[in-house]
Amino acid sequence: MEQDSLITLIVSDLSVPALTLSKVKCWDVHYCTLFLQSLFENKAVEKTKKNPDRLSVERIYQKKTQLEHILLRPDTYIGSVEPVTQQMWVFDEDVGMTCRDVTFVPGLYKIFDEILVNAADNKQRDKTMSCIKVNIDPENNTISVWNNGKGIPVVEHKVEKVYVPALIFGQLLTSSNYDDDQKKVTGGRNGYGAKLCNIFSNKFTVETACKQSKKTFRQTWYDNMGRAGESKIKPFDGDEFTCITFQPDLTKFKMQTLDKDTIAIMTRRAYDIAGSTKGVRVFLNGKRLPVTSFRSYVDLYLKDKVDELGTPLTVVHETVNDRWEVCITMSEKGFQQVSFVNSIATTKGGRHTDYVADQVTAKLIEVVKKKNKAGVVVKPFQIKNHIWLFVNCLIENPTFDSQTKENMTLQQKSFGSTCPLSDKFIKQATSCGIVESIMNWVKFKAQTQLNKKCSAVKHTKIKGVPKLDDANDAGGKNSSGCTLILTEGDSAKTLAVSGLGVVGRDRYGVFPLRGKMLNVREASHKQIMDNAEINNIIKILGLQYKKNYSDPDSLKSLRYGKLMIMTDQDQDGSHIKGLLINFIHHNWPSLLRHNFLEEFITPIIKATNKKQELPFYSIPEFTEWKDKQPNIKCWKIKYYKGLGTSTSKEAKEYFSDMQRHRIPFKYAGPADDEAITLAFSKKKIEERKEWLTNFMVNRRQRREHNLPEVQYMYGSLTFELSTTWLKPGQRKVLFCCFKRNDKREVKVAQLAGSVAEMSAYHHGEVSLMMTIVGLAQNFVGSNNLNLLQPMGQFGTRLHGGKDSASPRYIFTMLSPLARLLFPPVDDNLLKYNYDDNQRVEPEWYIPIIPTVLVNGAEGIGTGWASRLPNFDVREIVNNLHRMLNGEEPLPMLPNYKGFRGTIDELMTNQYMNNGEVAILDSTTIEISELPVKTWTQSYKENVLEPMLNGTEKVPALITDYKEYHTDTTVRFVVKMTEERLREAEMAGLHKVFKLQQPLTCNSMVLFDHVGSLKKYETVQDVLKDFYELRMKYYVLRKDWLAGMLGAESAKLTNQARFILEKIQGTLVIENKPKKQLITMLTEMGYDSDPVKVSHLIPPLFLCCHHTIQTTFTQPLLYTSGPDYNYLLNMPMWYLTKEKKEELCKQRDAKVSLLCLRLRSRVEAKERENATMPAVKGKAVKSKGVKVKQETMPTPQGRRVIPRITSTMKADANRKAVVKKEGSKKGKKETGLAARLTKKTKAPSKDKGMDDITSIASHIHWRRNPKCFTHLIEPIK
Incomplete structure (x- = not known):
């Protein structure tokens, strides 16, 4: 070990580059001694005697100069x-x-x-x-x-x-x-x-x-x-x-x-x-060289380059600043880049290209997600694969991964400059073909996935499709003769199965649909793949995506040769048919050319008279027949709202006459393709509006053709009338509550059942319960005037009303204001709907103030969207008084009851909705109000929580927050550092804490009283339209009241005459047949019951003017003969002197009231009430429970005034211009807008109307209608 360490140390000190420790260890001790000695003595080491072929150390380990090393290792x-x-x-x-x-x-x-x-x-x-x-x-x-x-x-x-x-x-x-x-x-x-x-x-x-x-x-x-x-x-x-x-x-x-x-x-x-x-x-x-700029240099790469459609590639160029210049276009060969760093060609890119490409990709992926209805997951690198990027930049002290400088490695933070791409560049980049190329790839990928997962093949037996009754011959040699019946629900399937007892099961299969089918033309790829119903239909029929069935022989690959649609004969059934047609047309349009689609029709009405039975397959057909019948009462009319109404016996009757009930869909050419696309394509919005508006111009034409009536129904489900904000379900609830007139509260669940029974409601009662809850809600952002009283937990601003209790636990009843808004006397003027021979809710109500402005409106219908904010009821009433006095209505700002923030006008129909925030000290702010419809809980989760926790890219903005709000008030106390608070205050606290939301009135599209959509430009236009209609109905009310007084006077006159003549002996009724007696009374000039007749005959105004009511459809019961029961049923003691004198006095009083007392009393009272205070009134103190101080705003706080910047106004103006330009794309759209905004033509005045007008002017009824003023006191 010591020897190894010594050698390693010496070698490292001597910097012998070729020496490695592994080689040192393999030497023997003798050779190591010679080596070390030669190193110190600088003597050559000769070959050892033991191994003469071994090279010398000098040959193995050499030192080169820098120049030699470059040449040796270039x-x-x-x-x-x-x-x-x-x-x-x-x-x-x-x-x-x-x-x-x-x-x-x-x-x-x-x-x-x-x-x-x-x-x-x-x-x-x-x-x-x-x-x-x-x-x-x-x-x-x-x-x-x-x-x-x-x-x-x-x-x-x-x-x-x-x-x-x-x-x-x-x-x-x-x-x-x-x-x-x-x-x-x-x-x-x-x-x-x-x-x-x-x-x-x-x-x-x-x-x-x-x-x-x-x-x-x-x-x-x-x-x-x-x-x-x-x-x-x-x-x-x-x-x-x-x-x-x-x-x-x-x-x-x-x-x-x-x-x-x-x-x-x-x-x-x-x-x-x-x-x-x-x-x-x-x-x-x-x-x-013919290159004068980076832009012209880029053109060298794109010469003669075209996209998939043969269009030359579009280049988007931007000189960001003096150090960055960027061009971008579409690439068909994956991600491509041409980049330069300080004039060095970085052919492999680097962090500079990543920096720019990431910006573009992040923006493009947002656009693609919005357009990606296919639902395919698109990742950033897939977006990048469609980009061709050109970058020319100057970077301070760049670094590279090698001397060849092909890949720039410097971190972005050290670039010495930034490259913020402008919104204009990004917008142009989205329209240069890149997005289209990505979407084509997405569609291709989606179609490939659909083919792989959802396409089916022909089998005689299939498994895994619940509720399918497969035809015995399906998928076999006789499959072309088989028909698959798609029914609307399980009950309809039961009817079809009953009918199969007649035609047999070999050639007919049945499969029930679960309601309305998905609109595949606008559905995402994921929605289609995950839709079990669509996949089951494809599996049952044996369809394959992307297959062309133009050749008749190709139909043999299907398990069924026909597809029959069997739905209810109502509007929902027609919609389901349309969606099925759209499903086939979108994926396999060639099938429609082979008469592949059929429908099975059933009667919607049956009229029975003894043994005679007449079926009717449409409402217009039945109406035409009914109008020709002299005595419709002898016929029993039965409405078939659904296939489940038919019995098994009737099912067998239908299927036994298959030719009558089986209707094939015949392809008539390209016009049919255009019609289907017009009805279901999102790209045809403006054309669809034009189409629907043409039908609305003439309602008679719509009813004659039946199908347009469907479109009208779908619109009316979500749009409000210009007079009220009531949708059909809300009108049914109000009708039921008026009819019940409950004096005690009732459970919401029970009331929903009662509404369904009284108004012939044909949908689920759950939606009715939610409608009732919505009518009773009164928290900030809901109703300014709730028509029902909330007795229990009906929802709060904490969750936007979604925290309401179960309908079986909460109670409600009619609000006292409801009958003030909708006076009972006006019920006699309304046109009521009839459903299943039962009189149900009116077509619309006419309140004394436009509740559509009081409580706002929001809805989406076929082709249009509508949105109106709430307005102050006192300002509305004040404007109506101005109009009564001949003055123009004043502009009104949106207003929500209980809202403590502010609403500022940016421009016409554009407003900024501001919350409230105050600064308590250098590190604390207080949020005491949120923008309207920003709910407390969602604000905490979506705004404050992210600010508290921060993200990897965005540091935390606040350090803590506390909550002191209640179900009706808002109070957040937010802590942050002094520096952060200063920065936020400079940027605008309302902006930083998202306490400003825009409000618009640019989509005021409402139904007028004749059932046509109308677009209003200003709130004052809505008010004026309502004023004109309401004034006509005041005249109508006066006429009806005068008629009723006249009828009651006539009745008393006839009764007094009858008694006098009986006493005098000129009238003898004893011992005479009833028929002779009635004839005698008629000849003597006695009137049939005047009061009953006045209830049955529509007032003069209704009969003469179609703008208020087109037809009077209530059955005239008096057609069976004159009614003298009011005379013949009087008790005998009416012949006494006392009763005779009392009856004469009552007669004289009625006549006097009609001619004199009505006019004088009404005029005096209305002159007294005409001087109504404008808007402000003295607040009435309530006896509420004292609220704890911590839930209230801090009085010492410094309130921050919301900033209305020029940018906000410019943005509002830009949106208005875009919307205006969007509505004027062509002559058709211009005509549509003109028709929607066109004022309804006033009815022509005939002689009867002239009489009404002259009477109304004489008694000042039109100038000061009573029902405007009797609401003032409750509102104050």
């Missing part, structure tokens, strides 16, 4: 000196830059590049440099590089005693780049550079002119820098320059001449310098 310094063949970019006169196989010697290429980069580096030292000249003479094996600008100082180095040019070009390890404290953006670094070119040249000449010393220097080295010629110094008075001329030693590179490939890559490097060195003209062999 690959360490300049790369391989052996010819290699690889793909490289070279310049071609015809096609520009082309990537092809090139055979070259990397070492020769490198020494040339060192000289070229030195010339380019001079541009960084002298900005006046403007020219580089490169000459390559293969015949004489001579290369020269000349540049103007600052020359090398022609002075003697005081330490080394040689001229500076001779020092830096003729002596190793000399450089001007050794001072790492000095930040340089040049290519040189290690002190080899041009010396390597000298060493591997037969002749190497340096010429330079120094303006400062006014001298020129010229010296030549020969024989691999082994012999230096005499330096020549001459006086000089001209422009500075430097010129390097050398003749490479081709024998070192195993070459005889400079071949074409070598010249080609040297030529490309000349083009590189022209493109990467700004402001420098480059000449090659006396000819100026």
